Amino acid sequence: MTDTRWLDDDEQRTWRGFLRLQRQLIGQLNRQLQADSGLSLADYDVLVQLTDTPEGRLRPFALQTELQWEQSRLSHHLTRMQRRGLIDREECADDGRGAFVVLTDAGRSAITAAAPGHVDTVRRLFFDRLTPQQVATVQQMSEQVLDTD
Amino acid sequence: MTDTRWLDDDEQRTWRGFLRLQRQLIGQLNRQLQADSGLSLADYDVLVQLTDTPEGRLRPFALQTELQWEQSRLSHHLTRMQRRGLIDREECADDGRGAFVVLTDAGRSAITAAAPGHVDTVRRLFFDRLTPQQVATVQQMSEQVLDTD
DNA sequence: GGCTAGTACATGATGTGTCATCCATCACGG
DNA sequence: CCGTGATGGATGACACATCATGTACTAGCC
Numbered sequence: 001m002t003d004t005r006w007l008d009d010d011e012q013r014t015w016r017g018f019l020r021l022q023r024q025l026i027g028q029l030n031r032q033l034q035a036d037s038g039l040s041l042a043d044y045d046v047l048v049q050l051t052d053t054p055e056g057r058l059r060p061f062a063l064q065t066e067l068q069w070e071q072s073r074l075s076h077h078l079t080r081m082q083r084r085g086l087i088d089r090e091e092c093a094d095d096g097r098g099a100f101v102v103l104t105d106a107g108r109s110a111i112t113a114a115a116p117g118h119v120d121t122v123r124r125l126f127f128d129r130l131t132p133q134q135v136a137t138v139q140q141m142s143e144q145v146l147d148t149d
Numbered sequence: 150m151t152d153t154r155w156l157d158d159d160e161q162r163t164w165r166g167f168l169r170l171q172r173q174l175i176g177q178l179n180r181q182l183q184a185d186s187g188l189s190l191a192d193y194d195v196l197v198q199l200t201d202t203p204e205g206r207l208r209p210f211a212l213q214t215e216l217q218w219e220q221s222r223l224s225h226h227l228t229r230m231q232r233r234g235l236i237d238r239e240e241c242a243d244d245g246r247g248a249f250v251v252l253t254d255a256g257r258s259a260i261t262a263a264a265p266g267h268v269d270t271v272r273r274l275f276f277d278r279l280t281p282q283q284v285a286t287v288q289q290m291s292e293q294v295l296d297t298d
Numbered sequence: 299g300g301c302t303a304g305t306a307c308a309t310g311a312t313g314t315g316t317c318a319t320c321c322a323t324c325a326c327g328g
Numbered sequence: 329c330c331g332t333g334a335t336g337g338a339t340g341a342c343a344c345a346t347c348a349t350g351t352a353c354t355a356g357c358c
Contacts, residue, residue: 004264004268004269005268005269005272006268007268007271007272007276010288011284014284014287014288014291017290017291017295018291020217021290021291021295022171023217024295025294040313040314042315061337069315071337071338072315072316072317072318072337072339073314073316074337075337075338075339076316076338076339077314077315079338080314095324096322096324096336097322097323097336098323098335115153119153119155119156120153120154122156123154125294126164126167127160129293129294130290130293130294134290135160135163137283138166138167138290139159141170141283141287142163142166142167142170143166144278145173145174145275145278145279146166146169146170146173189343191344191345208306209306210305210307219346220307220308221307221309221346221348222344222345222346224309225309225344226345229343241306244305244306244354245352245353245354246307246352246353246354248306248307
């Protein structure tokens with residue numbers, strides 16, 4: 001057990017800043033979405049995946065790998081979204097265990113209504129405040145950090 | 150109402166990458182802390198603030214401004230931490246409305262035990278995977294994005 | 299003193315994420 | 329056909345975050 005290399009002041013500032021940045025961004029995005037269209041960021045992500053398919057239907061496990069969510073989180077979330085009428089579940093003929101998640105009309109109009117405002121907010125809070133060089137760095141970082149695992 | 154400037158593919162990748170990066174990092178940090186010392190990241194942050202004071206006592210509103218938490222989140226969280234014996238509440242003589250949050254012995258030993266492993270993890274997952282230049286960019290970014298508001 | 303704001307904090311309701319666990323079904327070797 | 333293990337998915341319990349609201353006290357101001 002070697003000695004811990006504590007974070008120096010600079011590193012502390014960076015780390016705290018990163019945590020705060022991330023919490024602020026997510027928080028504001030969530031509030032904007034919630035206020036303007038009654039959706040959460042998670043709802044939005046699910047709906048986007050569904051609208052990206054021609055039929056507006058996906059197997060949950062496909063959604064799961066797209067979103068990189070835990071399986072039970074997805075299941076719970078789908079239950080809540082179904083209760084709110086944004087999606088529906090259908091049985092899967094091919095696989096007796098499986099199911100389909102289907103976009104409802106309400107779901108489709110919700111995402112259609114929400115998208116412009118959300119994209120504007122992402123642009124305003126994130127891209128507009130960073131230089132192209134910084135944006136490129138973020139891209140690199142996410143690849144580096146995520147791949148190394 | 151002008152037309153929405155949608156995100157191009159590159160921007161989409163960057164944004165998704167950032168979201169995923171952040172979720173992964175927080176998730177792993179939380180799991181490590183939880184597994185190794187039974188604390189959450191939030192617990193850890195509260196305890197750090199308390200240990201930074203000579204007496205291990207702070208007014209909740211001071212904690213709030215340090216952590217930048219919502220007041221009710223803090224209050225709920227303190228209730229849970231108190232129930233687990235990590236902190237205690239005391240009345241404040243100066244201000245009849247106020248209170249003090251005090252570090253208990255259990256709380257102090259919990260943070261002492263947790264700190265090395267947590268710092269190691271932060272280093273391993275974040276700092277060790279980034280170049281000094283990237284770290285500097287993160288620092289800049291958090292300042293830019295957070296100040297602009 | 300009495301009125302009015304504002305501050306410090308708590309609480310309840312509700313939505314969200316995680317863990318552990320369970321059930322049904324599929325795939326496959328015997 | 330029959331086990332055995334893997335896969336697709338649901339569920340209950342619980343920790344956590346947020347919103348709206350409530351309570352108690354302080355601090356002016358008349």
